[in-house]
Amino acid sequence: MSKIESIYHKSPVVVQNIMSSIKGFQIRQVRYSKHTWKTLDFLKKSQFWEVDQFEDYQLEKLKKLVNHAINHVPFYKERYTALKLNSSTIKNLFDINLLPIISKEDFRQHNNSLVSTHIHRKKMWVSYTSGTTGTPLSAYRTHNQLQETMAFMERLYGWYNPKLWRSRASFTGKLIVDPNNSKGPFHRVNHASNQYLFSSHHLVKSNIDKYINELSLVKPEQIDGIASSIYAIADHIIRHDRFGAIQPKVVIPTSETIWPHIRERIEKAFQCKVANQYGSQEGAPLAYECPHGGFHISPESGIFEILHPDSSPCRPGESGRLVVTSFLSEGTPLIRYDIGDVASWKTGVCICGRNMPMLETIEGRIDDMFFTIERGVISRVDSAFKNLPNAIKATQVAQVGLNQFQVRIVPDRNTYREEYADTLVENLHYYLGNSAVIDVKLVSEIQRTSGGKLRAMVNECKTVQNDILTTWNSAN
Ligand SMILES: [Zn+2]
Structure with a gap:
């Protein structure tokens, strides 16, 4: 302290x-500075751009970012030079495929050489994120880009108020x-x-x-x-x-996956909309939900790719790992960074009239996904919780061994009945397979992480976690 x-x-x-x-x-x-409000004015106009305007803007920004990384960031300089890559490699947006994907492990190992030297570190803002191993990792942000990030957030807030x-x-x-x-x-x-x-x-x-x-x-x-x-x-x-x-007028949650039953109850209690949002301490590009329910990415903030394990792009509706390139990350550039989340695209147009592409879901962290021999990688089990009786106040499902799970339930002691847990276990077998061993434990409270978060799905088995990461990263 x-x-x-x-x-x-x-x-x-x-x-x-x-x-x-x-x-x-x-x-x-x-x-908040003049730059914040100037950026907000720009974003209020750009949100109604046509698709090709977004693409032209992204191409220009991507070239600039690659150039910046080669000139000022030792990690990229070394890696790109070895691969004979430079900003003229990028002729159109598809050429992003030519750039290597940066894994979380790269980010951890090269945390120091990923910082840009164009501004002294003391003049930047530093955020710390806890890596999967518990080692804190740092990401530097220039003040200018923090102000731009705030402008993106203000655009979201302004949609509701x-x-x-x-x-x-x-x-x-x-x-x-x-x-x-x-x-x-x-x-x-x-x-x-x-x-x-x-x-x-x-x-x-x-x-x-x-x-x-x-x-x-x-x-x-x-x-x-x-x-x-x-x-x-x-x-x-x-x-x-x-x-x-x-x-x-609005509830804007951060940091956790918003499962349908959670959204439903928050909206009912406060009689207003929940606006989902996506961002990260590392300075990832942003996505957030409009009042019509479209979960739009902000293309002006960066490029989102959703990829299969072999790095080919996923089609709408297919879940894949999220790889981000952020135009808000000059301090610690994120270029094709495999951020450890899983997402899928949504097709169609939003009735709000914006051409900003939409995500179907962000399904949470890969580290907290489950794996069973019968079903492979399981990213969500949320439908198992649908129509839960009021007698169950909170739950957490934990993978504790290769085929072993524990459902932690905070019951309402006055109305709780054992058969509620039976229904839940039966539902979970549907996702985890019939051979999964599922124990129920009644608890008075579910432990929060040191950051105050409460995770609905948690993987507490290190060997299984490693297997999942290997499966997802097999193409790297
Ligand atoms: Zn919309």
Whole structure:
């Protein structure tokens, strides 16, 4: 813990709010500038471009990024020179295929030489992501590109509410409230951005009424952040009939896969739309959902490829690994980066009138997928949870061995009946195969990750994880 953090945790709430606002002001200074608003103006126009306008723009940006990487990033300089690649290699967008795919392992091993030397590191923003091995990896972002990223986010926010500096309740995984505090308040205020930061570490049953009271006083126009935290509040609202206490215009979850039953309950509780979004700490390009339900990629932010294990492109509806090239990643360039997620394309046009291509799904992290001898790699089991009775409050399915699974259920002790678990296990066999051994464990709480996330599917068997990664990466 840093000195400032330890002062923060010893201070009264009013001082913590001042400290949160000072920090918020510093962040706002970096992320919001004239460049942010200028970019937003551009994005408001480009969102209605024709397909060929997007493609021309992407080609120009791709050439520029490759050029930048060769000139300023030791890792790319070495790898591309060895393969005799340069920016003139790229004549059209299909030529992206000529560039090598960068794996997570490359990213980990060459984390340092992937940083651009065109700006001093101290003048960039650094984000840390935890790699699968638990080693923190860093990704550098230039301030200019952070501002551009904010402009992309502002475009999304604006689709639901054109007002700037709308009040936001953001569920964060950071320890903004002392973990031993059980009385609340469970949020702190960042006055600089009209943002109320809610803790994801205090969401036990006895606190949720207090959370709802705090939220109803704050009256957020937008709720965003960790999906499982927002879900915990939504579920409580429905169970205890507290509808109407909080009326945001939109809920924008981050970081977790939004399964249909989770979306359904959040939308019911808050009586507004859930807008799914995709991005990453590494600075990946962005995708987000319009008010008509189209999950559009933002082609101005980068190139999304969805590939089979042999690196050929997937057709719409086929799931494959997501490989991203980001125009927002000058600091640590991501060029054909295999980010470890699985996705699929959707065909058709969206009634919103935008030609920005659409994703059908982002199905979560490969590391948390399952594998059984009978069924191979299993990326989702969500339909097994459809029509779950109210007596089951939360679940997590874990792969604990080669053919072994554990379903963790948080039951409502008053109404729970054993046959509910039987139905769930029966449903899961449909996905995992009949030979899978599935145990049920009733728990009082499902453990969150250190970042405050709650994962619905988790693979706790290292050997199986490695097998899945080998299957997915076999072409590399
Ligand atoms: Zn749309």
